[in-house]
Amino acid sequence: MNSLLWILDITLCGSLLWLAWQTLATSDLFKAIVLFIVLGLVMALAWARLDAPDIALAEAAIGAGLTGALLLSTLTAITKRTGPRTPPETMDADT
C-alpha cells in the first residue's frame, strides 16, 4: 500500500512542477490557459490526496473551472478586438 501511495505522490508532485513551469514559460496564450486549467485539476487532486477535501473543492471550482472559463472568454475578446496577438518581444523592440 505504501509503495503505491508513494508512486501516486511522486507523480502528482512531478506533474505539478512541470505544469507550473510550462504555464509560466509558454508564449502561446491559449496554450498557457489550457495548461493553467490542467494545473488547477492536478492541484485539486493533490489537495484531495493531502486530506483537505474542502480546499480541493474550492480549487476545482475556482482555480480550474471559473478562472479557466473567464480567461478563455477574455482571450476571445482580446483576439476579436486586436486581431492575432503579436509577440511582446517585437513590441518592445519597436518602442
Add this chain to the structure above:
Amino acid sequence: MTQTLLLFVVVLLASMVAGLIRVKRGPTSSDRMLAAQLMGTTGVAILLLLSEAISRPALLDVALVFALLAAVTGIAFVQRYHAMETGEQE
C-alpha cells in the same frame, strides 16, 4: 481490495500524465482543450477510487464539482470557437 483500488488510481494518473503530452504539443487548440477535458474526466475517476481506497467520503463531493466544471470550461471553449468563426465572416 485497497491495494487494487490504489493500483487503478496509479494507472489512471499515468494516463493523465500521457494526456499532458497532447496538451504540450497538440497542433490545434481543439486538441489541447479536448485533452484537458479528458483529464477532467480521468480526475473524476481518480477521486472516486481514491475516496474508496483511503476511506474519505468527502472526496465524492470534490468529484462532483470536477464533473460540473469540466463542462463549464468546455462550454467556454465552444463559445470562443463560435465567436472566432462569426468574427471572421464579418
